[in-house]
Each structure stands twice: as structure tokens, then as C-alpha cells.
Amino acid sequence: MTTVAMPKPHGDRGMEGMVAKWYASNTAEVMNEYRELAQRISREIAPGSRVLEVAPGPGYFSIELARRGSFAIIGLDISRTFVKIAARKAAEAGVEADFQQGSASNMPFPRDSFDFLLCRAAFKNFAQPVVALQEMCRVLKPGGRGLIIDLRGDASPSEINRHVDRMGLSTFNRIMTKLAFKTMLLKSAYTKEQFQHMLAQTEFSRVEIEEADIGLEITMTK
Ligand SMILES: C[S@@+](CC[C@H](N)C(=O)[O-])C[C@H]1O[C@@H](n2cnc3c(N)ncnc32)[C@H](O)[C@@H]1O
Numbered sequence: 001m002t003t004v005a006m007p008k009p010h011g012d013r014g015m016e017g018m019v020a021k022w023y024a025s026n027t028a029e030v031m032n033e034y035r036e037l038a039q040r041i042s043r044e045i046a047p048g049s050r051v052l053e054v055a056p057g058p059g060y061f062s063i064e065l066a067r068r069g070s071f072a073i074i075g076l077d078i079s080r081t082f083v084k085i086a087a088r089k090a091a092e093a094g095v096e097a098d099f100q101q102g103s104a105s106n107m108p109f110p111r112d113s114f115d116f117l118l119c120r121a122a123f124k125n126f127a128q129p130v131v132a133l134q135e136m137c138r139v140l141k142p143g144g145r146g147l148i149i150d151l152r153g154d155a156s157p158s159e160i161n162r163h164v165d166r167m168g169l170s171t172f173n174r175i176m177t178k179l180a181f182k183t184m185l186l187k188s189a190y191t192k193e194q195f196q197h198m199l200a201q202t203e204f205s206r207v208e209i210e211e212a213d214i215g216l217e218i219t220m221t222k
Helices: 015-044 060-067 080-093 129-139 157-165 171-188 192-199
Strands: 050-054 072-077 098-101 114-120 140-151 206-212 215-221
Touching: 015 060, 015 080, 015 114, 050 060, 050 129, 060 072, 060 080, 072 080, 080 098, 114 129, 129 140, 129 192, 129 215, 140 171, 157 171, 192 206, 192 215
Parallel strands: 050 072, 050 114, 072 098, 114 140
Antiparallel strands: 140 215, 206 215
16 A cells, blocks of 8 residues: 655645645656556446545546546545646546545535445545544445545554655655655554544444555445
8 A cells, every 4th residue: 555645735725736736746656556456446346336536636546447447436625726636637538537626524425325435545634534434434325335545553664664665756755755654644644443443433334444564444334
């Protein structure tokens, strides 16, 4: 699991817009990871599935998924800058994915709307994580599945160094990414036990949490 640095958003002006643009170009260096994840998910979900990406940022996963099958894909991100970047990238790629502005803790969708949802490298940024989990449960159809992929809050500094070294980033981005992991991201990331505690406050019928390298994969079935 790779997760590139991104501070919490505070609005759309100035700094946040610059950070969004930097994030979009930095993550472009790890496109293989989005492609592999999209390939895997496209095999796991049925054609025609309604898919929600929560906090898609530049939209790379949604765009890669859209290339691989006929899915109805919506991305919901709090940042207007990211919504614009993602919509432009989808248009350039010639795929259909609908990027909308809104919050993970107050999703503008009716109950039972989606077959599958993904939230990658973003959950630790959410101001109301338990409410976001409850919203994920609400908008999934009965039997629908949610997948959260994020940094593990108890990953060690040496595990982080090894992970970032394998990402194939330019020297500048490697240094910046290690710094961001250690000074910001780890502080907001959750451990498996913290996820278990938060998920106990939702109505998911089944939850599985796997630790992988410096990340966690949380699979939630409604
Ligand atoms: C590190 S980026 C991850 C982007 C993308 N998931 C990826 O894997 O490249 C984190 C994203 O979370 C979004 N975000 C933060 N808080 C949010 C919230 N409450 N609701 C929706 N999106 C949010 C940010 O705007 C940003 O696009």
C-alpha cells in the first residue's frame, strides 16, 4: 500500500489549491499502484455496479476503474480544486466518472445507493471518522462492500523508509514524502484496534481488517 502525503484540507484557497496540484503530480509517479488496484477491483465487482470513491483526490483510481469496465462511478471529495482536477483528468482520459464536491461525513446520496465503495489514503484526514463510517454504511446497498485502504498508525519509521524507497519517486519527492509520513500522516493514522473500536459504532454486518506492509485494508460488508 502506498499513500502519498496530503495534509488535512482547510478550504480551497491558496495553500490547499497548491497542495492539491502538488499531490496530483506527485501521485502520478505511482500510477501503477492505482492501475493494479483498479484491475483487482474490476475483477471483484459485477459489470454495471454502482461505485463510489470517497475522497478520490485527483481521481486516479476511479479513472483507472472506468477504463476497465462498464461501472457507474461517482467520486465525492471535499476539495473543489481536486474535483476540478479529477473531472479534467477523466475528460482527458475519455472515460465517464462523475466527480462531485461534498463531505464524507454528510454524503449527498440516498441510503442503499452503491454496490461498492473505496476510500484510499484519505480516511485519516476525516474530521469526523465515525460519522464517515456510518455514512459509508448508509449509502451502501444491503450486501454492498466498502474498502478502506490507509496508513497503519503503528507503522515504524524504518518500515516507512523502506516503503517510500520502493515507490520509485524522484529524490525531492522521496525526501518530502518521508518527512510528511513522519511529521504529519502517522499522527493522524489509525491502528487496527482503533478501527475496530470505530467500526463497532456502525451497522456493518461483517468487517475484516488486514495489516499489509505499512497499511491497513478494511473490508466492510453491509
Ligand atoms: C491524500 S488525498 C487521497 C486521494 C485519493 N484517494 C488517492 O488515493 O490518491 C486525500 C483526499 O481526501 C479529501 N478529503 C479530506 N477530508 C474529506 C472529507 N471530509 N470528505 C471528502 N473528502 C475529503 C481531500 O480533499 C483529498 O482529496
